[in-house]
Amino acid sequence: MNLPSPDELIETLATRIAADIQPNCALVGMHTGGVWVMEALAERLGGDLPCGTVDTAFYRDDYAQRGLHDGVKPSRIGFDVDGRCILLIDDVLNTGRSVRAAINQLFDYGRPAAVRLAVLIDRNGRELPIQPDYCAHRLDLPTPQRLRLGRDDSGQLSLVLTERSA
Amino acid sequence: MTVNPQLSADGRLKHLLTLDGLPARILDQILDTAGSFISINDRDVKKVPLLRGKAIFNVFFENSTRTRTTFEIAAKRLSADVVNLNIGASSTSKGETLLDTVANLSAMQADMFVVRHASAGAAHLIARHVAPHIHVINAGDGRCSHPTQGLLDMFTLRHYKGDFHNLTVAVVGDVLHSRVARSQIHALTTLGCPEVRVVGPKTLLPRDVESMGVHVFHKMEDGLRGVDAVLMLRLQNERMQGSRLPSAGEYYKNWGLTPDKLRHAKPDAIVMHPGPMNRGVEIDSAVADGMQSVILSQVTFGIAVRMAVMSMLAGGQP
Numbered sequence: 001m002n003l004p005s006p007d008e009l010i011e012t013l014a015t016r017i018a019a020d021i022q023p024n025c026a027l028v029g030m031h032t033g034g035v036w037v038m039e040a041l042a043e044r045l046g047g048d049l050p051c052g053t054v055d056t057a058f059y060r061d062d063y064a065q066r067g068l069h070d071g072v073k074p075s076r077i078g079f080d081v082d083g084r085c086i087l088l089i090d091d092v093l094n095t096g097r098s099v100r101a102a103i104n105q106l107f108d109y110g111r112p113a114a115v116r117l118a119v120l121i122d123r124n125g126r127e128l129p130i131q132p133d134y135c136a137h138r139l140d141l142p143t144p145q146r147l148r149l150g151r152d153d154s155g156q157l158s159l160v161l162t163e164r165s166a
Numbered sequence: 167m168t169v170n171p172q173l174s175a176d177g178r179l180k181h182l183l184t185l186d187g188l189p190a191r192i193l194d195q196i197l198d199t200a201g202s203f204i205s206i207n208d209r210d211v212k213k214v215p216l217l218r219g220k221a222i223f224n225v226f227f228e229n230s231t232r233t234r235t236t237f238e239i240a241a242k243r244l245s246a247d248v249v250n251l252n253i254g255a256s257s258t259s260k261g262e263t264l265l266d267t268v269a270n271l272s273a274m275q276a277d278m279f280v281v282r283h284a285s286a287g288a289a290h291l292i293a294r295h296v297a298p299h300i301h302v303i304n305a306g307d308g309r310c311s312h313p314t315q316g317l318l319d320m321f322t323l324r325h326y327k328g329d330f331h332n333l334t335v336a337v338v339g340d341v342l343h344s345r346v347a348r349s350q351i352h353a354l355t356t357l358g359c360p361e362v363r364v365v366g367p368k369t370l371l372p373r374d375v376e377s378m379g380v381h382v383f384h385k386m387e388d389g390l391r392g393v394d395a396v397l398m399l400r401l402q403n404e405r406m407q408g409s410r411l412p413s414a415g416e417y418y419k420n421w422g423l424t425p426d427k428l429r430h431a432k433p434d435a436i437v438m439h440p441g442p443m444n445r446g447v448e449i450d451s452a453v454a455d456g457m458q459s460v461i462l463s464q465v466t467f468g469i470a471v472r473m474a475v476m477s478m479l480a481g482g483q484p
Contacts, residue, residue, distance in 0.1 A: 055202065058214035058477070067178060067482025068216075070195060074205040108211035 006149060006157040009120045009136035010037060014044040016134045017087065017118060021045060024113065025085045030102050031055040031073045033091030033149030036157060037120055041089065050084075052077035059101035081110030087134075091149035093119040096130035121159070123147060171293060179478050181293045181302040184311040185352040193357055197321050199474035200467070206243065216477050217246035220277040224250045225267070226305070227283040232441050232465060233305050233315070237280050240472035246278075246480075268292050276300060278480060286310035301479040309345050314475060315440050316349025318468040320357060322460055323395055325467065326436050330354065334361040336389050336431075337380075339399035339421060339448050340370045342410075346440045347399055348378075355379045365389030366421060369410040386421060390430040398423055398439040401448045414447045424450040428458065436460045 027049055029038025035053050042051050055073040088102055103115055118134035123141055141147060141161075150160040170187055174180045179192055206212050222241045226234055234250065241248045253267060262270075268279065278301045281289045286308035293302040306312040320330075327333055335354055341347040341364050354362045355378070364375055365383045376382055383389030390396060401417060411417050423437065437449075437459045445451050454461060 057202070058216050063216055063481045065483060068199065068477050072199050072202045074202045076205060077208075104215070108213070109209050 001161060003147075003159040003161065004121075004137050006037075006120060006159060007040075010040045010044070010157075012136040013037075013118060013120060013134055014041055016136070017041065018045060021047075021049070022085055024083065025087060026050040026052065026079055026081075027087050027089060028052045028054055028077065028102075028106065030088065030090045030098060034089045036149060036151055037091055037118075038089045040157075041118075050079040052079065054102050054105050056098050056101035056105060059105045061097055061101065075105065077106075077109050081106060081112050083111075083113050085114045085116065086112045087116050087118055089118050091119065092121045092123055092147050093117070093130070093132055093135070094123050094125045094147075096126050096128035099130050100128055120149065121147065171290065178482065179475075181289075181304075182313050182475050182479065183289050183293060183302065183304045185313045185316050185349050185356070186311070188352075188356065190356050190358070193317070193320065193353060196317055196471065196474050196478065197324060199478060200317075200321050200470040203243075203470040203473045204467070213243050213245055215245050217241065217244035217480055220246045220480055221275055222246045222248050222278045222280065222476070223271050223274075223276045224248065224280045224305075225253060225271065225282075226251065227253045227264075227281075227288070228306070229254070230282055230305070232468070233282065233312075236465065236468045237303075237305060237314075237472050240469050240476060243469070244473055244476055246476070249274075249276075264288065264291065265295055268296065272296060272300060278303065278476065280305050282306045284308055303475060303479070306345055309343055310348065312345040312349050312440075314468070314472055315346050316353045317475070318464055318471040319346075319350055319397060319438060319440070320353045321467045321471050322438060322464050323436075325463070326460060327394055330357045330359040333359050333394045334363070334392060335359055335395045335397060336363040336365050336383075336393045337397045337399065338365040338386070338389065338423065340401050341366055341375060341399065342370045342372050343402040344399045347397075350397055351378050351380055363389050363393070367411070367417075386427050387430050390427060393431045394435055396423060396428070396431055396435060396437045398437065398443075398449050400440065400442065401444055403444075414444075418447055418450075422446070422448055422450055423453050425452050425456070428453055434458075438464055441465070 027038050027042055029035035054075045057072040116133040119132045121137050121139055122132050122135040123139045144164050146162050146164045148160055150158050172181045172183050224234055224237055238248050280303045282305040288307045289302055289304035304313055337347050337350055362380045363383055364380045439461045443449055443454055
């Protein structure tokens with residue numbers, strides 16, 4: 001299957017977001033792929049937008065089934081969330097459960113004025129009423145397939161398609 | 167290979183009873199996860215919902231302030247319900263056995279036991295008898311083991327020194343009676359610390375201590391020379407039977423960590439102590455409150471480390 005180039009998708013996403021950027025905006029990337037997208041967007045959007053990262057591990061709804069996954073990353077939000085317009089960024093939107101966890105986590109930092117969602121790829125399989133405000137590409141994939149963003153040692157991003165383990 | 171009772175069939179941590187035999191992979195995972203919990207301190211809401219609906223019983227058959235309190239805070243920050251039992255003043259004094267006490271607490275829908283007991287192996291015994299969905303954390307058993315203290319000491323070392331692979335660390339004092347020292351030594355050797363020293367009088371070092379992979383020193387100046395960290399131990403007055411030492415004053419003179427003795431360590435060496443401290447016995451106030459002391463950081467990090475252990479145990483299917 002021919003997968004689109006992440007760099008082109010980031011370009012598209014940046015153009016769509018740029019028109020709406022307000023002075024009180026901040027970018028928050030979701031670990032791990034969303035953080036790479038956030039970094040690339042921050043570069044293209046310029047200015048000095050505050051940036052943060054979240055790892056949703058402590059808010060996931062599958063903790064009781066799967067436990068804590070290996071390699072939890074620290075969440076870093078070094079700015080005041082109160083009254084901000086937060087642009088939440090992820091690589092692939094699938095079930096919507098990670099986004100639910102990330103929104104819950106954001107509210108433990110304060111009360112944002114608004115939260116918007118930007119993703120590189122909006123794929124099928126939603127299980128919650130969550131839709132992206134900005135998206136660069138839509139894709140339909142068979143349920144057992146997992147799509148994620150990868151990054152090699154040189155920093156080159158690529159989309160990776162794998163079969164989900166049971 | 168013998169089966170490790172602390173690990174599930176798929177290699178995940180099921181109970182935390184001792185650091186002896188735990189692979190570096192698990193220790194690293196605990197320290198990394200604790201690192202992520204540290205960032206919660208910067209937030210408005212210093213709580214995460216992971217253990218919502220879980221009941222954690224702090225079952226302390228022996229006195230403790232710091233350990234019990236930090237376990238309680240850790241559980242509450244994970245949104246668990248916490249019940250503290252001071253069993254010394256409870257049913258066991260009426261003759262109930264340890265396992266009866268635990269069976270009764272299990273019937274009260276416990277999900278996790280945090281156990282401190284004066285007898286070695288108490289937590290292991292409980293872990294063998296609880297239902298599969300219940301997890302046990304050893305919060306100190308006899309002279310044997312105090313794994314979360316060992317882990318928080320490793321977290322503190324890693325926080326200040328970055329990595330274990332170039333470190334020289336001295337564990338100083340009453341190693342013989344210390345469950346903390348055993349846990350520290352297991353953790354240090356597992357995590358790849360190349361030079362672990364134990365320093366103390368012959369009467370307070372276990373005879374077989376060298377078999378744990380450490381170098382033994384009987385002179386403070388020699389033992390501290392060039393170390394990156396000094397891990398002081400409490401002189402266990404209440405565990406001393408008979409006279410292994412002439413007096414507390416004599417101990418201070420030879421083994422108490424004073425600014426003068428600390429000068430033998432590297433200039434940027436850190437000083438740790440598990441508490442409670444006997445000031446003027448094993449440690450001088452000028453050191454305990456000095457620039458190189460990270461003793462209060464240990465207490466703060468202890469919360470994050472206990473959160474990490476609890477959250478790694480309680481998730482997933484039994």
